[in-house]
Amino acid sequence: MLKDITIGQYIPGDSLIHLLDPRTKILGAMAFILALFIASGPEGYLILTLFSIIIIILSRIPTSFVLRGLKPLYYILAFTVLLNFFLTPGVEIWRWKFLRLTEEGLRQGLFMGWRLLLLVLTTSLLTLTSSPIALTDGIERLLNPFKTIGVPAHELAMMMTIALRFIPTLLEETDKIMKAQMARGAEFESGNIVQRAKGMVPLLVPLFISAFRRADELAMAMEARCYRGGEGRTRMKQLEMKKRDYYALTLMGLLVIFAIYERLCL
Amino acid sequence: MDKKAFISLRGMLKAGLMAALTAVLAWVQIPLPFSPVPITGQTFGVMLAGSLLGKRTGCLSMLIFLLLGTAGVPVFAGAKAGLGVLLGPTGGYLLAFPLAAYTIGSIAFPSQGSPSPMRMGWANFLGGILVIYALGTIQLSLVAHMSFGAAFVAGALYFIPGDLLKVMVATFVGLRVRAILPRFKMEEKG
Incomplete structure (x- = not known):
């Protein structure tokens, strides 16, 4: 069962969105979320919806992949919409026993649902179009200016890379330990809930011990190779901001300004 | 190195490995007969990060875990990922992880000696259940515009029996691993 999991939702490609610098995409996603929470009326939502549709088309990611990101949210989405429908006080327009649908509720429910939908669809595009390594690099570079106030940009990125490297290894290890313990008579998939919870112990103890042992071995190996942190490190792939990145960032800035204008003036 | x-x-490697382990545990699922939501191993990662690495490194490892998810690695329960999950209705439960590990770490490491099983259990309960559900429910009610009570029923009520079981298992595993670790000379000074 553990083998079925594929790492990363990244779908390689060479669309305009793929080619943007990861820093641009991270900042752009943040700007979009900001605009989404500031916007309050139909005009704002219309612009933001059009914007999402356009970048989804530009990314040339099959729509089915984009929509797949919504799947885990169906339940909470329906819940939010219905709760807002029936629990918002206001002018009643429909009634069935104790359920009262109000005009304000209808409005608010649809807006909330739509906002969540846009939020998830657009931010999932960030990870669909950039590889985790590129994003890690982007996060390190974005955090660099904060180094002066003590944010350890390099260390954070390094730890992310290590975690990324060891996820498949530890997955395999989990599988191995489960099989080894099953051969010794452990039960993982039967019994009542208490027995199953207890069954986790012979899996978890060796798993954590082995992770600690790996950390120790890796530390020794890195010390032996004179690892000394991020200072003076050179890279094979340099991130570079191009003209298109500045255009994209300007566009995102305009979107936020529009949202503020819409909130205050329209 | 002149600068500290x-x-x-x-510490860095331990935090990285613990973040990876939490991701792996998120994929281990036990279906519950009486509740629509399965138990995931994710909270084991949080509780054990706090009770094995201490407050600082434990908190850091959970921060790395969240950053990984933000970077698109499907490390969250149900193989989800992305900023949308963190800022969405159910993101509060995840955003609480670093604080939860910090809380557990500060209780589970008494100033001297090793913690009693009782103390370890309390640490896991306060950090692993109280902190996570408090923050998670607040975000759910804010983002999805629900009352606090409705958010609690939707996002916490069904999980609590499973999580109480997990606290017990995590406490037991934490004590066992901490008893074994010195044998590998894993403990370091500073």
Whole structure:
């Protein structure tokens, strides 16, 4: 069962969105979320919806992949919409026993649902179009200016890379330990809930011990190779901001300004 | 090195490995007969990060875990990922992880000696259940515009029996691993 999991939702490609610098995409996603929470009326939502549709088309990611990101949210989405429908006080327009649908509720429910939908669809595009390594690099570079106030940009990125490297290894290890313990008579998939919870112990103890042992071995190996942190490190792939990145960032800035204008003036 | 490093190399690697382990545990699921939501192993990662690495490194490892998810690695329960999950209705439960590990770490490491099973259990309960559900429910009610009570029923009520079981298992595993670790000379100074 553990083998079925594929790492990363990244779908390689060479669309305009793929080619943007990861820093641009991270900042752009943040700007979009900001605009989404500031916007309050139909005009704002219309612009933001059009914007999402356009970048989804530009990314040339099959729509089915984009929509797949919504799947885990169906339940909470329906819940939010219905709760807002029936629990918002206001002018009643429909009634069935104790359920009262109000005009304000209808409005608010649809807006909330739509906002969540846009939020998830657009931010999932960030990870669909950039590889985790590129994003890690982007996060390190974005955090660099904060180094002066003590944010350890390099260390954070390094730890992310290590975690990324060891996820498949530890997955395999989990599988191995489960099989080894099953051969010794452990039960993982039967019994009542208490027995199953207890069954986790012979899996978890060796798993954590082995992770600690790996950390120790890796530390020794890195010390032996004179690892000394991020200072003076050179890279094979340099991130570079191009003209298109500045255009994209300007566009995102305009979107936020529009949202503020819409909130205050329209 | 003249300047004191932010974190030792060993601490850094432990935090990285713990973040990876939490991701792996998120994929281990036990279906519950009486509740629509399965138990995931994710909270084991949080509780054990706090009770094995201590408050600082434990908190850091959970921060790395969240950053990984933000970067698109499907590390959240149900193989989800992305900023949308963190800022969405159910993101509060995840955003609480670093604080939860910090809370557990500060209780589970008494000033001297090793913690009693009772103390370890309390640490896991306060951090692993109280902190996570408090923050998670607040975000759910804010983002999805529900009352606090409705958010609690939707997002917490069904999980609590399973999580109480997990606290017990995590406490037991934490004590066992901490008893074994010195044998590998894993403990370091500073």
